[in-house]
Amino acid sequence: MKQKLRIIPLGGLGEIGKNMTVLEYGRDMIIVDCGVMFPDSDMPGIDLVLPQFDYVAQHQDRLRGIVLTHGHMDHIGGLPYLLRQVSAPLYGTALTMGLVKRQLQEANVLQRARLNTVGDNASLRLGEFKVSLFPVAHSIPGSLGLVIDTPVGAVVHTGDYKLDPTPVSGRTTDLARLRKLTPNGVLALLADSTNADRPGRTATEQSVTAELDRLLAATKKGRIIIATFASVLDRLQSILRLAQKHGRKVALTGRSLETNVMLAHELGYMDFPDHLLVPADARLPDHKLILLATGSQGEPTSALNRMAQGEHRQVQVKPGDTIIISGGTIPGNETEVGRMLNKLFALGANVIYGQLAGVHVSGHGARAEMAEMLTIVKPKFLLPVHGETRHLHLHARLAHEHGLKTEQVFVLNNGAAWATDGKKAWLEEPVAAADVLVDGRLVGEVGAIVVRDRQRLSQDGFIVALIPVDARNKLAGEPEIISRGFVADAASPDLFKAACREIKRQFQPGQRVAHEAIRETLQNFFYRETQSRPVVLPSLIKA
Amino acid sequence: MKQKLRIIPLGGLGEIGKNMTVLEYGRDMIIVDCGVMFPDSDMPGIDLVLPQFDYVAQHQDRLRGIVLTHGHMDHIGGLPYLLRQVSAPLYGTALTMGLVKRQLQEANVLQRARLNTVGDNASLRLGEFKVSLFPVAHSIPGSLGLVIDTPVGAVVHTGDYKLDPTPVSGRTTDLARLRKLTPNGVLALLADSTNADRPGRTATEQSVTAELDRLLAATKKGRIIIATFASVLDRLQSILRLAQKHGRKVALTGRSLETNVMLAHELGYMDFPDHLLVPADARLPDHKLILLATGSQGEPTSALNRMAQGEHRQVQVKPGDTIIISGGTIPGNETEVGRMLNKLFALGANVIYGQLAGVHVSGHGARAEMAEMLTIVKPKFLLPVHGETRHLHLHARLAHEHGLKTEQVFVLNNGAAWATDGKKAWLEEPVAAADVLVDGRLVGEVGAIVVRDRQRLSQDGFIVALIPVDARNKLAGEPEIISRGFVADAASPDLFKAACREIKRQFQPGQRVAHEAIRETLQNFFYRETQSRPVVLPSLIKA
Numbered sequence A, B: 001m002k003q004k005l006r007i008i009p010l011g012g013l014g015e016i017g018k019n020m021t022v023l024e025y026g027r028d029m030i031i032v033d034c035g036v037m038f039p040d041s042d043m044p045g046i047d048l049v050l051p052q053f054d055y056v057a058q059h060q061d062r063l064r065g066i067v068l069t070h071g072h073m074d075h076i077g078g079l080p081y082l083l084r085q086v087s088a089p090l091y092g093t094a095l096t097m098g099l100v101k102r103q104l105q106e107a108n109v110l111q112r113a114r115l116n117t118v119g120d121n122a123s124l125r126l127g128e129f130k131v132s133l134f135p136v137a138h139s140i141p142g143s144l145g146l147v148i149d150t151p152v153g154a155v156v157h158t159g160d161y162k163l164d165p166t167p168v169s170g171r172t173t174d175l176a177r178l179r180k181l182t183p184n185g186v187l188a189l190l191a192d193s194t195n196a197d198r199p200g201r202t203a204t205e206q207s208v209t210a211e212l213d214r215l216l217a218a219t220k221k222g223r224i225i226i227a228t229f230a231s232v233l234d235r236l237q238s239i240l241r242l243a244q245k246h247g248r249k250v251a252l253t254g255r256s257l258e259t260n261v262m263l264a265h266e267l268g269y270m271d272f273p274d275h276l277l278v279p280a281d282a283r284l285p286d287h288k289l290i291l292l293a294t295g296s297q298g299e300p301t302s303a304l305n306r307m308a309q310g311e312h313r314q315v316q317v318k319p320g321d322t323i324i325i326s327g328g329t330i331p332g333n334e335t336e337v338g339r340m341l342n343k344l345f346a347l348g349a350n351v352i353y354g355q356l357a358g359v360h361v362s363g364h365g366a367r368a369e370m371a372e373m374l375t376i377v378k379p380k381f382l383l384p385v386h387g388e389t390r391h392l393h394l395h396a397r398l399a400h401e402h403g404l405k406t407e408q409v410f411v412l413n414n415g416a417a418w419a420t421d422g423k424k425a426w427l428e429e430p431v432a433a434a435d436v437l438v439d440g441r442l443v444g445e446v447g448a449i450v451v452r453d454r455q456r457l458s459q460d461g462f463i464v465a466l467i468p469v470d471a472r473n474k475l476a477g478e479p480e481i482i483s484r485g486f487v488a489d490a491a492s493p494d495l496f497k498a499a500c501r502e503i504k505r506q507f508q509p510g511q512r513v514a515h516e517a518i519r520e521t522l523q524n525f526f527y528r529e530t531q532s533r534p535v536v537l538p539s540l541i542k543a
Helices: A054-058 A094-106 A175-181 A205-218 A233-245 A255-266 A303-308 A334-346 A367-377 A389-401 A448-460 A493-506 A515-530 B054-058 B094-106 B175-181 B205-218 B233-245 B255-266 B303-308 B334-346 B367-377 B389-401 B448-460 B493-506 B515-530
Strands: A005-011 A020-025 A028-032 A048-050 A063-067 A089-092 A114-117 A123-126 A129-135 A144-150 A153-157 A186-192 A224-227 A249-253 A289-293 A322-325 A350-352 A379-385 A417-420 A425-428 A436-439 A462-469 A480-484 A535-542 B005-011 B020-025 B028-032 B048-050 B063-067 B089-092 B114-117 B123-126 B129-135 B144-150 B153-157 B186-192 B224-227 B249-253 B289-293 B322-325 B350-352 B379-385 B417-420 B425-428 B436-439 B462-469 B480-484 B535-542
Touching: A005 A054, A005 A153, A005 A186, A005 A379, A020 A144, A028 A129, A063 A123, A063 A129, A089 A094, A094 A114, A094 A255, A129 A175, A144 A175, A153 A379, A175 A367, A186 A367, A205 A224, A205 A233, A205 A322, A224 A303, A233 A249, A233 A255, A233 A289, A249 A255, A289 A303, A303 A334, A322 A334, A334 A350, A334 B334, A334 B389, A350 B389, A367 A379, A367 A389, A379 A389, A389 B334, A389 B350, A448 A535, A448 B448, A462 A493, A462 A515, A462 B462, A462 B535, A480 A493, A480 B535, A493 A515, A515 A535, A535 B462, A535 B480, B005 B054, B005 B153, B005 B186, B005 B379, B020 B144, B028 B129, B063 B123, B063 B129, B089 B094, B094 B114, B094 B255, B129 B175, B144 B175, B153 B379, B175 B367, B186 B367, B205 B224, B205 B233, B205 B322, B224 B303, B233 B249, B233 B255, B233 B289, B249 B255, B289 B303, B303 B334, B322 B334, B334 B350, B367 B379, B367 B389, B379 B389, B448 B535, B462 B493, B462 B515, B480 B493, B493 B515, B515 B535
Parallel strands: A028 A063, A063 A089, A089 A114, A153 A186, A186 A379, A224 A289, A224 A322, A249 A289, A322 A350, A462 A535, B028 B063, B063 B089, B089 B114, B153 B186, B186 B379, B224 B289, B224 B322, B249 B289, B322 B350, B462 B535
Antiparallel strands: A005 A020, A005 A417, A020 A028, A048 A436, A123 A129, A129 A144, A144 A153, A417 A425, A462 A480, B005 B020, B005 B417, B020 B028, B048 B436, B123 B129, B129 B144, B144 B153, B417 B425, B462 B480
16 A cells, blocks of 8 residues: 555644644654643643643654644643653744743753744755745744645645734735645645634734724723733734833733743844833832733633732722723633623723723634635645634535535544545544643543542532441441531531431341442432432441 | 612622512512522532522511512522512513413412512502503513602613514514603613623514524425524524424424423413424424424533433434524523534534524613613613623713713612612612522522532542541551542552551651641642642541
């Protein structure tokens, strides 16, 4: 059989975050991106989710390089963990590599990494793969799309992109270069699906700048607090310029914001005079100050959320403050954002957010831009990437509306091994691509059972029944019940007494006790009495 | 001092749900609405949240009646609980009272209730209050607004309303009657704030009908599953008409849907031939069937969500199915809805939802309609009701844009006692208006501490340390650790051994053990080793 190209997404499909794609041809492998995912409420207590690296680690002798499309955490955040297992050269633009370097330093794995800064239009030879870069417009500078030439045809990976004709940075998506790089057509397109459920086009970033300008001009009194993502550096640049224009100084609150701005400044991606920045507790009249804060997603530890909770060390929100939420709500964060907004309003601030304000646009193109990409690239096969399951399917629907047939579009799962000989495509045995959960210092030791237990604990708490037994497993004293998070907690000692009677009833004279029978009895008892289902743990204590 | 009017919201402010307002004048009291709230993820394991009825119960000798604006659960769902504590006549339109009656029957409190069905334009004399009704357009038939004449002036309560000029039922909000009922101006306006963050007007319900018509015409093959709220009876009526037009039968899945449709049909609010309805497992060709299902909010036990999980007894979603989500996402439900949509797409269905589809409009007016209400009523005082804190404040901002001064607008908290003599207004000592949590059969016994414990349990699980001690509280054997939901669960017996050594270290020879010291030691130990904070419960076992 002749050689084939395999494309294996290890993350980023059906979810938001941890984007990672493996490409293989013969004895060569490359990786595009290696991100983390921030879990939502169905994974209580989990800090981070990583892609599973086993397949890559097993075949690391083939690994020729890791190409990074841009410096957002959902594309680079997994590197500190991956580089503990494999070694390979890394490629990306200056800002991307600056952000990668900082991450690796903090994780103490920098010495294992070979970082290569590449130009926007560079080409890399990585084994059988020739990777040619092209600039794309996204919410962080230095973002790239990739044309990957393989012996069976060209693959286009859009990275995260939009087709904003007038981005603040001037960096547009270079569709002319993309076309020039693909003179013989495109075998496979891996394209960003994030906004597949939004009609039309994403408005230009310039519209946000204009609205922020208007708001700053209209706000003569009081402090202005602007919350945005620490990673939307173009937005931050606009705000710094507008601050100068309107005679306000800027205080950065939130470590990621500070370090990102400093790094971008150092690398020449941002331009502002040093005296513009002041510390958050600077003694300035309120109308001379803009506080830039993280927390547009209501993240519990972000600066703005701590302000909303009244727990920020330096900033107390007060009547007269104008708070501008310059960030869209990422799906899954709506509840937290809503709660934070309620608290900020309750503190007396004038909060500008959402549909009534024009202070945010997405970093990703909407449906008309996705259609334009399909029209320009005309791929033989489309593999929608970067989105939850519904977005991937809506991207597929869009492709069908634009003439691609069912067999030309593959909505894959993580771990799917998509293979092609350049003519046809098929699926091979999938590789392991589970969620690897990070909780504190523990990586991968938290399994699905633990998460399920936590979900049940969060619903109804737990009951531990301490049952003294003798050497022959006969009851040897009074059972005792301890519980937490259970409805009847302090309220009904009678209930616990009745439960103890249920336990004793299990011990018919001369009979031994079965652990599982007690558990079942108690579970049924508590459900009958309270209609709730606490986690029940009987513990037989040898007296 | 002369008599004063007091208005006390006991629920519905700063949250979605459990709307309840008390009005008092002299020795007379009336209640408008008595709803429940469905808690979101920050109250794990809680089924329902009720308003606190203590104040009403204490003054029930003054209670002249309970007026219900419409039959949605956030306006009537608290009645079965309230009527266990107080007795008073209830007033509402036929559908509202039909829904109330069913609820009270199910809760076995019907015999305690005095139900009075009133016409759309009735007037009621309730002590010093004269309550005159006017019809409003909302997503359930028989919805009312109220003009409440008091000795110090007229109060307008909008109920839930929109100004749809062409609702499907033909029932528009009767602004002419509202004006006629208030010839001497309006002292206080209590107005719906739900959509205060949405610009413009809510599109007419007719636009939804037209789009559903188009979709049904375009869907020649396969089943159609339409998910909506069981309570949007006008929408259900449209769908039943369209089903007839397009030659499909309708199966109702979900008990609330079935009972609501039957009740509305019985009372003449809905009109369809009996043969149109078939059971969900009817043997019909797919293209002859519409399944109407609850679950547009992704509620765990709803019909559509059970289909998405593959757990519905009668309906398996399959490729070829078209699923129309004809319901907007209520704030706080976005995550659940997103997950459900992902699963439905993954099962191969063509799912129509959100911005790409025009298959839902809100039951509440948007900002331009709220402005129109302000302009027509011209209240001396505005009390925004029905909305989260941010919506109340945005409603206040709208009022200021329309000329109301700061001292004319009161954004209240639940329990606030707003008082007026007809000229000025002030706040008096607030009354108790906490959230009363319902968990299974337990009402109000689940406190904040239990909920907090559950939140911690859901993050990091728990550890119970069983420590055998002798009569003098000295260590008398090997400690044992049991845990659930904790990261290291099965993975690290070594960690538990080390924890046991930590416990033993506490027992210096001859020393007694302090329960609290062990708890702290273990908490610090586990945080140091795993950076997580399980709930730790040491249990000293007398050997």
